[in-house]
Amino acid sequence: MDKKTHKFKTFFLPFLLILGLNLTQAQEKKVAPTSQELYNEIAAMDTVLFDAFNTKDMAKFKPLFDENLEWYQDNGGLLSYETVFTNFEKMFKNENKLTRQLVKGSLEIHPIKDFGAIETGIHQFRHIENGKEEIGTFKFMAIWKKVNNQWKISRMISYDH
Template sequence: MYNEIAHMDSVIFSYFNTQQFEPFKALFTKDLEWFQDNDGLVPYTTVFKNFKTTFNKPFKLTRQLVSGSLEVHPIKNYGAIEIGVHQFKHIENGKEETGTFKFVMIWQKKEGNGKYPG
């Protein structure tokens, strides 16, 4: 399961890093529950409106999983919990800006594919 979640994490963020909106969005279920520390629960439509805005900005925001930080914990008859640390980078005013954050994702196994519902 660890390898499957690690692979899906890399797939999602490959689409994010290359700003491929539709393939990125397709990896999430419509019953998505997206929680942010500053905003609380964010509705599905708002999440993807925000991503579309981010993808259209002149700077390129990229995400990288911090090596060695990935944890995967199975959830019986559901999927898994992914915990890790990631960095987001972009160029602002000619200087690289980096933010490092801990994250949690819950993956639901559906129809043979990992899907991230929230």
């Protein structure tokens, strides 16, 4: 047996076996399944959030976000709570009839242990521009935090614009 073969058998072969075992064990780990109760709660919060958005009801909309909100947008960067709501206040004053609708079947909910939930999906925004309806379809991820039995969004990621 030459030195290379010996080195492979004594070092790399056991290393590969250990790596293989670790990968097998890693694949066996199970994430906590999403309960129907959690799914229903977050789906309901999504409806509350965007009913307030669609009716431009800032009094109902704003309290659904944590004051330490971080809003990430692929074409706008990281936005603070203050910036987000300054932008929404301006947007709500526009007459372009902007509305949001969740794309049916796109909603996914995943639990975050001892914190809340991840919501992902696809939504469409519609508005009137130059007399015709414009429709944009985008992806989103919201991190919902449950505090004192109330759900609030602590992080929002809007992408694929």
